[in-house]
Amino acid sequence: MFQVTVDADKCTGDSNCVDTCPTSVFELQDNKAVPVNMDECLGCESCVEVCETGAITVKEI
Numbered sequence: 752m753f754q755v756t757v758d759a760d761k762c763t764g765d766s767n768c769v770d771t772c773p774t775s776v777f778e779l780q781d782n783k784a785v786p787v788n789m790d791e792c793l794g795c796e797s798c799v800e801v802c803e804t805g806a807i808t809v810k811e812i
Contacts, residue, residue, distance in 0.1 A: 752790070752792075752811070752812050753789070753792040753793075753794045753809050753810065753811055753812065754789065754809070754810045754811075754812045755776055755777075755786040755789050755792050755798070755807065755808070755809050756786070756807070756808045756809075756810070757777075757783070757784050757785065757786060757806050757807055758805075758806040758807075758808075759783050759806075760806075761804040761805060761806035762783045762784050762804065762806040763803070763804055763806075764779060764782035764783050764784065765803070766779055766784070767798075767801040767802060767803070768784050768798035768801060768802055768807060769784060771797045771798055771800075771801045772797065772798050773793065773795065773797070774788065774791035774792065774793055775788055775791065776788045776789060776791055776792050776798070777798065784806070784807070792809065794809060794811060796809050
């Protein structure tokens with residue numbers, strides 16, 4: 752299981768993580784990425800790779 756965190760202060764709402772995530776963990780809310788399906792996270796960190804501002808962290812729990 753993985754914990755996905757988005758730093759709202761760093762998030763620009765470009766939706767790269769939303770578009771890239773293979774299991775639809777994220778959705779945009781108020782122009783910010785929010786992890787809404789964290790149970791689906793595979794830990795692939797593709798969201799981390801495409802986040803230009805470094806707002807996303809994925810940690811195994």
